[in-house]
Amino acid sequence: MADLTTDFLGIKSPNPFWLASAPPTDKEYNVRRAFEAGWGGVVWKTLGSEGPPVVNVNGPRYGVIYGADRRVLGINNIELITDRDLYTNLEEIKRVKADYPDRAIIVSLMVPCEEQAWKDILPLVEDTGADGIELNFGCPHGMSERGMGAAVGQVPEYIEMVTRWCKQYYSKPVIVKLTPNITDVRKPAAAAKRGGADAVSLINTINSITSVNLDTMSPEPSIDGKGTHGGYCGPAVKPIAMSMVSEIARAEETRGLPISGIGGVTTWRDAAEYITLGCGNVQVCTAAMTYGFKIVQEMISGLSQWMDEKGHTSIQDFMGKAIPNTTDWQYLNLNYVAKAVINQDDCIACGRCYAACEDTSHQAIAMSDDRTFTVIDEECVACNLCVDVCPVEDCITMVALEPGATDPRTGKVVQKEYANWTTHPNNPSATAAE
């Protein structure tokens, strides 16, 4: 069986599945249950400065987006950092780490942007024996209004400054957790690197209003008739998170900076995808909040099976393997021509491909009186929408035309050579091929 052991910044864990800093990691009881269930590590829910803890609302903290059959696709939350006493948390962390030396425990921190505040808390954290810290520069609600969380994460200079303090006053790895509520994620990542961060983790949650109650005219979750934006997470945010991860993995300034991937990891497959984009591990929250800690068992068995099937013996074997294939649009091969092909044996004749293509795309699917659906190659631009809306997996596939074949849509012969937009004659700024 494949070895799932990961070494992230020198922090070892039996598998790459960590629980993200969030409600599931707020206290000893939950974290012990998580470790018993098999999680490789946890990032303890964010600690604040010494003193009276923050308070949470006493009404609903979460909103939700459902798919079919009330499947949770996305959750948003307006919960703040831990609302428990700093020392209670520190004692618990120390106890749990002592009992689970093989698991990773990272402590998430959020204190004001003042050197003294960091100088005060870091030795306390160091004393717990935890494996590292994660700087919460991401929470988009509540704390950001007080100049912390995303308010820091949106200013690269602050990120660099605070990271530097942490490296100065703390001996173990420092991970900077990034907010997606910015324009270009490469900027804060580069700032973290300049400040000496050992790694970045991303994404934190996205500003969101999940729904509006049409009776009370209040956004949900509604607290006594009023709502506020929360932080969005879960399967719905995975594409956004993976794109940001890939940006950091590819950018010259940040290339090679270790990444902990966060955002909608729900199955082993999600984790594998994040790792191929350069992540050294993944952090999970919504899946656990939806299904409980046991879900890690599927993640472990699924990733192991896939790695065995592919001949990967360790996470390192496939880490970052998709990065070379992640490029800019202008470098995509415009000489590649594909056509949709419908497998008639698998087709259940629902006609969704037809409706989608006929109404919203290229009128490239024909429907016969007996409900046989066939692709019209003369019209098909291989947009993939039919594949996307087909309820039967692999019933419709995209098949590439061989070089030398003629594309019935354009009448042009498919060229073997790669050619992209930068040299295309329609591109006013094309550079001459010579």
Added chain:
Amino acid sequence: MNTPHTLGIAPARLNSDELAENFTDLHAPLNAHEAAVAADRCYFCHDAPCITACPTDIDIPLFIRQIATGTPDAAAKTIFDMNILGGMCARVCPTEDLCEQACVREMAEGKPVEIGRLQRFATDTVMAKDVMPYTRAQATGNKVAVIGAGPAGLACAHRLALLGHEVTVYDAQPKAGGLNEYGIAAYKSTDDFAAREVEWLCSIGGIEIKNDMALGAKLKIDDLVGCFSAVFLAVGLGGVNALSVDGDDKDGVEDAVAFIETLRQASDLAALPVGRNVVVIGGGMTAVDAAVQSKLLGADNVTIAYRRGRDAMSASRYEQDLAASHGVKLMFNVQPKAIHGNGAATEIELEYTATKDGALTGTGEAIRLPADQVFRAIGQTLTTDAGLKLNGRKIAVTGAGQTSRKGVWAGGDCASGGDDLTVTAVAEGRDAAMDIHKTLTGDV
């Protein structure tokens, strides 16, 4: 107290609790959660095959999406627009042969979307509120007579009333509803649903129902044609085919439709006598309804004897399995040869059959089964032609129910064309109403 083993034909074979349990809803209604789960399975197909398969062309994907998005009232309106008896059809339609057979998920997984039960969820929602979601058009001044208050007659009457015509419905029975009231297994129409549906349907106004008025000496078609702008005949099939075998006249040999009718109207099921050994002759829905209900009343042995093979049975495979699951034995390729007994039936003699050169013949080999009650369920016949041209054994119609006589339309089981199904009758009644309206007003 009798038991299933009590000899002869006897009441109270089961106690009243057992009977009540046996005759509850065949399919419990979906609750809101179940409906949401079921609705989520619909793919919202393009030009959906289920719509094509529905005799009334209900826009099924649309109404299911309306359920899924929390607007069952709108879903019901989508259904009622095409089928005002959508509530009953949700209960009695052989969906396994119609919409659900056509469902692409039947092809994909062998498990269609539960269209029938979803339809019931939507229609029950509106009917429970006692809301009639239609208002009548301005009065046209036309009066139309409808003969027969079954599904075809009621659908026709409602549509005509909607369009502003005044409708008088004559029905031979003391209660309206036709086969919905008298001819369907009790467990498919519980809690007096047929009567409640008629009352709801008539709440649109402009429909007067006159009961105990059969076509005949007091009610002549010539008079009706004179008094009304149009006449719609939906008298169904009032006669029952005879067995034509020795012993057909013995005590205990009865028409299945009469048994079903008595059962539907019974106030106390324990008072209903049923045989210890029941044999039902036939292969349609009536045969299944009679057989299953005999079993539910406490008959010890119930057999359906059908003269052809399983595939030729007009009762669907689903209905066959329903009967089998209740302990009814299905016998194929047997036909009645004689009914034996001294005054009352005690045995039935069945002869095996085979098809030779396309014709069904007896093989000469016979088998005897104990039978103290024998039900004939071998088809029903038209009892009045009203002087109209026939097509085979039914009133000939062209287009949307036009008969050979000007001003007279016909639909439902009495008219030619279409299957003898509630839903088909509704479609024919609705379409005849539109044709009558067009003829009377010139509106399309």
